[in-house]
Structure formats: structure tokens, C-alpha cells
Amino acid sequence: VCIHRVRSCSSVRSVKSKYVCVFDRSALNFSHQQRLLRTSAVSCGQIVQFKLSDIGEGITEVTVKEWYIKEGDSVSQFDSICEVQSDKASVTITSRYDGVIRKLHYSIDEIAFVGKPLVDIEIDASKGVASEEDVVETPPMSHEEHTHQEIKGHKTLATPAVRRLAMENNIKLSEVVGTGKDNRILKEDILNYLAKQTGAILPPSPKAEIIPPLPKSETVPAAPKDKARKIPVPVSRPIVFSGKDKTEPVTGFQKAMVKTMSAALKIPHFGYCDEIDLTQLVQLREDLKPLAEIRGVKLSFMPFFIKAASLGLLQYPILNASLDENCQNVTYKASHNIGVAMDTEQGLIVPNVKNVQVCSVFDIAAELNRLQSLGSAGQLGTSDLTGGTFTLSNIGTIGGTYAKPVILPPEVAIGALGKIQVLPRFNGKGEVFKAQVMNVSWSADHRVIDGATMARFSNLWKSYLENPASMLLDLK
Amino acid sequence: MILQPSLRNCLWLSCVLRTPKAEFRSTAGGGLIIQSVSNDVFQNLAVEDWIHDHMDLEKRQVLFLWRNSPAVVIGRHQNPWQECNLRLLRQKNIKLARRRSGGGTVYHDLGNINLTFFTTRKKYERMQNLKLVVKALKALRPQLDVHVTDRYDIMLDRHYKISGTAAKLGRTSAYHHCTLLCNADKFVLSSVLKSPYTGLKSNATPSVPASVKNLFEEDPSLTSEMLLDAIAKEYATQHQTDHRITLINPADETLLPGINSRTKELQTWEWVYGKTPKFSVSTCLNMAYKDSVLEVKVNMDVKHGRIEMCNIDLPEQWLPPALYSELVRSLTGSKFCPNETTTRVTTLQRVCPQDDELHSRWNLLCENMIMLM
Secondary structure (H helix, E strand, O other): OHHHHHHHHHHHOHHHHHHHHHHHHHOOOOHHHHHHHHHHOOOOOOEEEEEOOOOOOOOOEEEEEEEOOOOOOEEOOOOEEEEEEEOOEEEEEEOOOOEEEEEEOOOOOOEEEOOOEEEEEEEOOOOOOOOOOOOOOOOOOOHHHHHHHHHHOOOOOEOHHHHHHHHHOOOOHHHOOOOOHHHOEOHHHHHHHHHHHHOOOOOOOOOOOOOOOOOHHHOOOOOOOOOOOOOOOOOOOOOOOOOOOOOOOOOHHHHHHHHHHHHHOOOOEEEEEEEEEOHHHHHHHHHHHHHHHHOOOOOOOHHHHHHHHHHHHHHOHHHHEEEOOOOOOEEEOOOOOEEEOEEOOOOEEOOEEOOHHHOOHHHHHHHHHHHHHHHHOOOOOHHHHOOOOEEEEEHHHOOOOOOOOOOOOOOOEEEEEOOOEEEEEEOOOOOEEEEEEEEEEEEEEOOOOOHHHHHHHHHHHHHHHHOOHHHHHHOO | OOOOOOHHHHHHHHHHHHOOHHHHHHHOOOEEEEEEOOOOHHHHHHHHHHHHHHOOOOOOEEEEEEEOOOEEEEOOOOOHHHHOOHHHHHHHOOEEEEOOOOOOOEEEOOOEEEEEEEEEOOOOOHHHHHHHHHHHHHHHOOOOOEEEOOOOOEEEOOOEEEEOEEEEEOOOEEEEEEEEEOOOOHHHHHHHOOOOOOOEEEOOOOOOOOOEOOHHHHOOOOOHHHHHHHHHHHHHHHOOOOOOEEEEOOOOOOOOOOHHHHHHHHHOHHHHOOOOOOEEEEEEEEEEEOOEEEEEEEEEEEEOOEEEEEEEEOOOOOOOHHHHHHHHHHHOOOEOOHHHHHHHHHHHHHOOOOOHHHHHHHHHHHHHHHHOO
């Protein structure tokens, strides 16, 4: 091995060869140092020009479409190098060698020629140059595995022999815990991983190629010799957790939330909570549901909550207002554009129903249906998502009772509705009856709204919902 | 040292297990015909990937038959904004998929059948496969005027394209797939494959539009099932194998380990849109504001589906400069996607100064920008 290295070194870099060889001779028995040598020396391997192999069908040129590696990356045999395209065929070019990429001969969209060099690879000196034909019929690295590595942007450290062992057994290197230096995966790690899978300690592979000799401390401990005579001492195996922290950039959606919530923080919130008896409303909705369905609309409780809120806002318009930046002016908004918080795949969005003050409960239900279907398809428009003046958040559909909602600027109030629970309550005669109870939690801007106003609004809203017939008196 | 049964043998094994032994001996030929029970384009594309990566095609080649519910499928290196009407796709709930093979854009529905020929890399031979299809068609209806062009298209009556081809080559295996128009909705096809987006400049593979015709129009007695059967029969004959079509379920994780995560990967935004080669948008918005029409030049660079650079040439002071830079900052780095942009700009509006005039200008500009996506 040493002699080979001397030869290849002298052909590449004559200046460094003396130093390298001296170091190498004395370091023959120590694998770690051998590895150190490989990683610290700038180039001591042979640079091979990997040529673009025949594509078939007489094709002579292709267009390079995507590089999977860059200069300086280390590759193993069969790793994907790039994607080229020729006449409706997309070809994945894989590496024939193990080594380090030293030069890419083409950039994206350039034409590459069959038979001409594609990349320069510096071969691992200890392996020598791999033969021209494909030697082993091993399965190509699955695209999924490759993309997995690509996305994670993290190359697992392992010698080519270890990689081959992993590949032969269809093991993902990213799932194996490396116990070598710098979390390098050793052959023992692969065997331990397999042992965990098959439940047995297995003998090392007879086909193993050049295995760097391991220092004694890392060999697998021998099975205990004495049998069941002494009290068995549990073998303390260090609990290995191979999970890693994952850092991702804040998504577009989260960035939007950051902005809104930072602005909301400036608003001095106060809360007010109450309990609503929806027994009568539940019955009313049951009666009206089929009527709405005939007209093609799904009727939930929200349209009632929204309409009752609008009726309340007519009496307490300060809750439908907006305070300007300097806190100089309060604008009482004429339209009641009541926002409904929706939970979608992307996160929380708040489309609003426009002009609730002139809508019937049925109109509101129909509009909610429209917004909900657009919301789940991710197709809400800007007009649906802007112009809100007051918001209701029905967290009860997911669960929970009381909440502490955050006001969405430029609004001044928000209500969070808990889930409807069946609870025992006392009626006027002192008898216990089954009540349908829902909790509401309001938050309001204390700069322009006081507790009494919030309480009165809440009471009015509550009375409309506890006795739905009273809504008829004030319906516009 | 191979300790677990290697995945390449898994599918073969399952087939063996399902076929009674006596019959199996006669099917030990060079070909295997499988058909998907699913019409989901992502599941079916995932099956192609799986076979390409896991099956040993040395001993037997595979023919995979599949059909999809309405979907537009773009080639590996194409730009979806250039190729199709994304707005219409979203409205009509038509899926968009990016396949791993090269080539151009196609519209799939149940009237358009897909055939994938899996071979080893050495046995990759597209002309042979297409000639097989033509032979099968002629055996079914001898009067059909169908032939293969040197662009690997199949033409009907010399003028109309009824099949397009694409291929994927890996290290040891390869596949060639093609479509066949039986009874697809031509109206939807032509409207979704027309892009309304202007000012796009990129090196993505462009599609070559062609006049198409359904085989059903030529001969109304033909159905997709008949065509699939005829092709399977011809394949079986040429590969000296039993004319038996094995049904597979692309959601079966035990049969195809890892298939569900492949299906998911094909549906991610990063794959479908993020793999678009770098492109630039250089266009002019015509915004009708009050009594005039504003011409606003917009320049954007999009890489990996995200806006790298954005420049909007607004009249001076039309928007307060602070707000304009806030908008540009918000767009830069975000996805070139109407949904994400809508969420961002509507949220930004909440922290804008409260001014109706300003709000209407903001909304107008944002809506126009979103139309570009």
C-alpha cells in the first residue's frame, strides 16, 4: 500500500512526496492516523477523468441539467453525480469511483459529449483505480436515499468498504449511529445495527475487503464466559439516541404570523369570559339544518354566532372600530366584516364575511361554505382576507373551553369559542337539567374599550344565543 | 453478505406467491405485465420509480399499464408556468405532477393510457417498443393508419399525434414510457396546455405542441380496455410469456416497501415547483386605477421556485417607499406561489397605516402580482 502511494504521489506532487511517505511509513499500524493523513493532505490520490459513458441509441451529446454534487464533495461508487437530458430521455449519471470531486467540466445547460470527460475525481489512494467495467451487480443507490442525503445536506462519514457493506444490506447510512472519530460510521456500527434488526450478534463478513485495523478498545466485547452461576449483572449499554435537532428557516407563513403577532403585542389586552347555554340554539339548528340543505348550504353554529355578534356590534360600535397608529383617532367602521379563523394545512388564516349587518343567517352560512372550500383548496383571494373589522375563532371544533385569544390588528376585539359540552345545570325551578354549554373568551383593546362595555356586549350576545327568538326582534 | 431478502426480489417473490405453481412454470418467460388499480398520478409515478430502483430487470422485463384521473404531467426539466394554465388547473382541481423522465408536457385523464417499458440499461430500445404498440393496434384494427415517427411519436392518419414518449435512464436500468390517446377530453386538454403567462425566459425544456386526435374518433368501437389488452397480448407474444396481467396496488407498502414515502415526495411543492430550472419574469402589469391605466414593469428572477429578485417599477410615491420596500422584502425568498403570496400580503396589510386609498392601491398591486403566479 505504501509503495503504491509513493508512486502515485510522486507522479502528482513531487514536492510533498518525501514528507508524506516518511509520515506514512511510521503510521502504517494506526488506522486513525492513516485516515487523518488522507483528509489532511491536499491531494495524494490519483486524479481520474470520469468520462461520460455511452447513453445508447447512437446519442453523442446531451445537455447537463442538474448537478447533484459540487467540487470538493466526496462521492462513493454508484452515487448520483448529475442529471443530463437527451431527446426526451433524462439520464442519471452515477459515479464509477470512490473519491473526491475535483472539477466539473460543464455548467448547467451546457452540452456534454459522450466519451469526453464529465468530472475529475481524485481516487482514494488505498483503493487504487477501479476497473473499467462494472464489477459487482449491486442495486443502484435508490433515488429516494440520494435525495434524502441531498435534502439533509449532510454527508455521513464512512470508508468505501463500510458503504458497500451498508449497501449490500440495504441499510441507510443516515440511520446508523457512527461511533468512530467525528461520528464516522465503522464496520462494527453496521454490524450492531444489523444485530438490532435481526436480534443476534453476527460474525463479520468473510467477503470483507481491506479493513483498516481497529484499536483494541473498539472491538466487540466477548460474550461472558461464566454461565448463570453468579447473579447476572446487567450489561450497561449506553443508551444511544440518534435523533438530531433539525433547524429550518421560518416558513413564509410563519413570517407573516411573526409580523402580525409582533404588532398585536403592542395592544394592551384584557380578557372577559362567560358561559352560554345553547340548549335552545342546538334545537333550533336541528330544525333548520334540513331546510338549509335543501337550498344547498351546510348550516353550522357559526352563522348564528356571527349574526348575534353583528347585532351586538350595532349597540356597541366601539368594538367594531380601529385605533390609528398614533392613538389619536378612533374610526368606527360602518361595515361589520366579521373574520372567522380557519385552520388550514398551511396554518391559521382569517377570511371574513363582508357586511354581516345586512346579511341573513342563511346568507352568512352560504358565504362561510364558499370561504371554507376556497380555504381548504388554498385559493382564497386578497379581498376575502382583508378588510376584517371583528373576529371570531371557533377553537371548540378542535377542543378546549377557555382561551386567551390575541387581537388581530387593526381590530380591537376578538372572541374565542370553546367546545359545546353537555353539562348538568339548574333551571329556574331549581331542578337539574341537561344543558348544552359553551364557553366564550373575549379579548379587547383596553386603550379604547373598558370592561363594562365588553361585559354588556357579551351579555347581549349571550342573550341572543340563549334565547334565539329574541334575535327576531332586532333582526335588520 | 446479504442478510435480508433484497428488495429487488420482493415483487418477483410476491408474484410467485400469488400464481399457482403449475402456471408459474409457463410464465417463466422474459416479460411481466402489471397494471395499476389506482388512478392517482402520484401513486403511479411512484410505482415507476420503485420498479426502476428495485427490480432486477436482467431476467425479466416489465410492462406497466396505468391510467390517471385528470392531471397534467410535466417533464423533469420543464417549467410549469411555461407549459400550462396553472390558474385553470387550480380552478378545475386538476393535479399537476412532475415526472422523473425527460420530454414534454402531457394531459392525462382516463381516456389516455400510459405504458411503461422497463428494461436493463443495455436493452433500452424505444423504437422497438413503439413498433410493438403499432403492431398491436394494427392487429386490433388493420385499417388504422398509424406509424412511428423518428421523433418517437405515434401518428394517426399522418397528421395527428396519438402518442408521445419520454424516458429515464439510470445506472443499470431504464424505462421508456408513452401515452396513447383513446378517448381523452380534447377540449380540456387544449385549454389546460395553453399557458397565459407572458414574459417568461428560461432554459427549461419546451414542449412541442401538436394536433391530436383520439383513436375513439377514428373508430368508436374502440375502448381503453381493448387497447390495453391488445398491447399486453402483443408484449406477451414478443417476450414469450403468458398473457396474464397482474394487478398491483400502488399503496401496498408490504409489496412495494417505501412506496408511500415516494408518493409523498412526488407531491411536495419542492419537487413539483421547486425543481423548475432558473427562470426570469419580465412583464408589464396593466392596472386600471381610478380613471387611468397604469403600466407597471415587473422583473423577477425565480430559482428553485422561489423569488430571488423582485423589482416593480411603480410611479413615484404611488406607494410610500417604506411600504414598497416592505413588499419587496416580503416577496424575496418566498415561493412563486399565489397562495403564499396572498397570505403574506394580506398579513402585511394589517400592519399598514390605516388609509382606504392606500389599501386599495396595495390590494390592486398585490392582486396583479399574484396573477403572474
